[in-house]
Amino acid sequence: MKKKFRINPIMKKDMMVGARSIKMSFAIMGINAFLTLIVLFVMATNSMVGGMSGYDYSSLSYLFLALGCVECGLLSLIVPIITSGSISGERERQTLDIMLTTPVSPFSIALGKLGSAMMVVMMYMITSIPVMAIAFVLGGMSWWALLGLFGMLLYLGVYVGSVGVFCSSVVKKSVMATILTIVIGVAIITITFVILTVGLGVKSYEATLNNANNITVGATPMIMMLNPYSPLVDFFIRTMSSYSLYDLIKETGTLSAGYSKIYQAWIPISLVLNLLVSFGFLKLAARNIAVTRNKRRK
Amino acid sequence: MLEIQNLTKRYGKFLALDNLNLHIDKGEIFGFVGPNGAGKTTTMRITCGLLKATSGTVLVDGVNAITNPEDIKRKVGYVPDFFGVYDNLKVMEYMEFYGSMYGMSKEDVDEIAEGLLELVNLSDKKDVFVDTLSRGMKQRLCVARALIHNPDLLVLDEPNSGLDPRARFEMKEVLKNLGAMGKTIIISSHILPELSEMCTSIGIMEKGHLIASGKVDEIMQKSKGSQPIHMRAIMDGYDTEEDGREFLSTLLREQPNVEKVTYTEDEVLIAFNGNDAEAANLLKGLVERNVLVSNFYREKEDLESLFLEITGGAKE
Numbered sequence: 153m154k155k156k157f158r159i160n161p162i163m164k165k166d167m168m169v170g171a172r173s174i175k176m177s178f179a180i181m182g183i184n185a186f187l188t189l190i191v192l193f194v195m196a197t198n199s200m201v202g203g204m205s206g207y208d209y210s211s212l213s214y215l216f217l218a219l220g221c222v223e224c225g226l227l228s229l230i231v232p233i234i235t236s237g238s239i240s241g242e243r244e245r246q247t248l249d250i251m252l253t254t255p256v257s258p259f260s261i262a263l264g265k266l267g268s269a270m271m272v273v274m275m276y277m278i279t280s281i282p283v284m285a286i287a288f289v290l291g292g293m294s295w296w297a298l299l300g301l302f303g304m305l306l307y308l309g310v311y312v313g314s315v316g317v318f319c320s321s322v323v324k325k326s327v328m329a330t331i332l333t334i335v336i337g338v339a340i341i342t343i344t345f346v347i348l349t350v351g352l353g354v355k356s357y358e359a360t361l362n363n364a365n366n367i368t369v370g371a372t373p374m375i376m377m378l379n380p381y382s383p384l385v386d387f388f389i390r391t392m393s394s395y396s397l398y399d400l401i402k403e404t405g406t407l408s409a410g411y412s413k414i415y416q417a418w419i420p421i422s423l424v425l426n427l428l429v430s431f432g433f434l435k436l437a438a439r440n441i442a443v444t445r446n447k448r449r450k
Numbered sequence: 451m452l453e454i455q456n457l458t459k460r461y462g463k464f465l466a467l468d469n470l471n472l473h474i475d476k477g478e479i480f481g482f483v484g485p486n487g488a489g490k491t492t493t494m495r496i497t498c499g500l501l502k503a504t505s506g507t508v509l510v511d512g513v514n515a516i517t518n519p520e521d522i523k524r525k526v527g528y529v530p531d532f533f534g535v536y537d538n539l540k541v542m543e544y545m546e547f548y549g550s551m552y553g554m555s556k557e558d559v560d561e562i563a564e565g566l567l568e569l570v571n572l573s574d575k576k577d578v579f580v581d582t583l584s585r586g587m588k589q590r591l592c593v594a595r596a597l598i599h600n601p602d603l604l605v606l607d608e609p610n611s612g613l614d615p616r617a618r619f620e621m622k623e624v625l626k627n628l629g630a631m632g633k634t635i636i637i638s639s640h641i642l643p644e645l646s647e648m649c650t651s652i653g654i655m656e657k658g659h660l661i662a663s664g665k666v667d668e669i670m671q672k673s674k675g676s677q678p679i680h681m682r683a684i685m686d687g688y689d690t691e692e693d694g695r696e697f698l699s700t701l702l703r704e705q706p707n708v709e710k711v712t713y714t715e716d717e718v719l720i721a722f723n724g725n726d727a728e729a730a731n732l733l734k735g736l737v738e739r740n741v742l743v744s745n746f747y748r749e750k751e752d753l754e755s756l757f758l759e760i761t762g763g764a765k766e
């Protein structure tokens with residue numbers, strides 16, 4: 153068979169169908185309206201604080217942080233909604249069976265569904281550029297920061313989207329899939345956080361037992377690399393200040409050279425790990441897609 | 451073409467297919483008949499590589515559907531018993547979408563789809579949104595869709611269910627044309643007469659077993675001759691209704707092949723064991739005796755009676 157690059161057919165179809173529904177236009181308009189409100193709010197409060205001494209434009213760089221966080225937050229809510237019906241919807245519409253009689257593999261179906269969600273994410277990012285630009289023009293942020301943010305948003309979209317597609321392959325109802333996606337996300341965040349806190353707690357307890365001034369940090373914070381938001385945190389710290397997540401970890405105790413290297417490379421390592429996790433979710437989704445059921449007559 | 455050997459399928463403990471054996475030649479239109487739950491859909495889904503068998507083999511053109519589900523997908527086109535279409539998608543785009551799933555280029559799909567839409571009589575609907583099509587049109591569109599990759603075997607699961615007589619007729623025409631083109635087709639239904647008109651051979655399935663199979667004529671021959679005849683006659687010349695009935699009954703019982711005569715509210719029901727020519731002779735005989743026959747028809751062959759016959763029962 154001839155190997156040729158082709159757009160995933162499912163993604164192509166979903167984009168065409170999606171573009172024809174008015175829902176998406178409204179969603180994108182709503183999101184940008186929300187972002188604009190935030191800009192206006194920050195600028196208004198800023199001018200009040202500035203008072204007679206004139207307008208302090210440099211503090212507008214915090215707009216970047218505010219908008220960035222809001223965008224991540226919105227993305228984490230929107231992507232579960234977009235992907236929630238991706239598989240369950242095909243099942244409900246009884247089109248999944250037909251899809252499975254074609255040579256397109258279940259994994260490609262999952263990938264196509266993720267791809268169509270990412271297209272919406274991209275649209276959402278692109279349309280938000282004008283609003284984001286305010287923070288750059290007025291606040292003096294570099295365009296690299298925006299590019300970085302978009303990279304981060306894309307990654308986050310892939311992660312949340314994979315979980316979303318997986319949930320859609322498990323649950324029948326779209327609403328349940330949305331909720332399940334958010335629950336899984338919150339669970340991952342909570343579990344990594346609890347492990348970190350307990351781990352560091354144990355370490356400091358040992359330190360007091362041994363009368364040591366400092367705890368040896370070791371590998372415990374690495375668990376946070378599996379927290380999908382940790383690279384974003386590092387990214388925001390790095391763009392807004394001269395610090396990084398590594399500096400924060402360093403302050404908690406002594407750190408060997410090897411671990412230092414690892415924590416300094418938090419963003420790439422964490423990105424790779426989390427993308428592997430999303431790949432795992434997609435694989436699981438593919439497995440669920442492949443299981444077909446005989447529809448029973450009422 | 452299609453060779454099913456010792457196919458067994460269990461859903462948990464439930465045995466849906468029990469050592470099924472079936473052989474279908476190339477170019478045949480095979481009718482798969484059986485009551486609800488007989489295992490028709492199960493057999494078809496295994497043949498399409500959608501469902502895993504518990505044991506046994508299914509060979510389509512020598513390719514094993516159970517071990518090579520990926521290869522089978524290029525050889526088989528499937529129209530499921532229940533299926534849906536997408537909103538916001540036009541007929542031609544629908545075809546293009548499924549064509550692209552087989553890795554076909556837009557140009558190739560357009561060319562082939564053109565011909566297929568003509569075949570299923572939907573040429574004038576190319577730019578119509580699929581969800582606005584009628585049920586019958588959707589069914590035909592789905593047949594065209596299943597043919598987009600030029601499969602060797604076409605599997606249709608109850609393509610006529612839920613269609614009105616007109617739509618059924620149109621579907622039948624489509625399938626006849628496909629048969630004429632030399633496609634191998636499997637059609638399931640629980641209505642035998644419908645299948646017997648367009649199929650070349652038939653298999654009757656019950657509870658996971660194939661209880662009879664063969665050429666349509668052979669099967670129909672086995673069952674011919676026991677459908678009752680319904681008749682109405684105008685009996686005005688008699689004093690009482692009773693007298694009229696009495697006369698007609700006697701007359702009928704004298705005729706060959708008549709086994710039993712009963713009266714329903716407004717009809718005479720004749721248990722008749724002859725073929726169609728003999729039934730025609732019965733009518734002729736009555737008319738010659740000046741009976742004013744106003745209505746005379748033979749009950750259609752139905753699955754139930756055929757079943758009972760084949761399995762040794764008798765229809766009352």
Ligand SMILES: Nc1ncnc2c1ncn2[C@@H]1O[C@H](COP(=O)(O)OP(=O)(O)OP(=O)(O)O)[C@@H](O)[C@H]1O
Pocket residue numbers: 445446449461464466484485486487488489490491492493531640
């Ligand atoms: N997913 C399933 N789980 C459990 N049992 C099933 C499943 N699918 C089918 N069955 C059972 O297997 C038997 C065969 O089902 P199948 O759908 O193949 O029958 P059919 O001949 O197509 O009937 P119908 O005329 O209703 O379409 C039925 O008794 C059905 O209840």
Ligand SMILES: [Mg+2]
Pocket residue numbers: 490491492531607
């Ligand atoms: Mg069925």
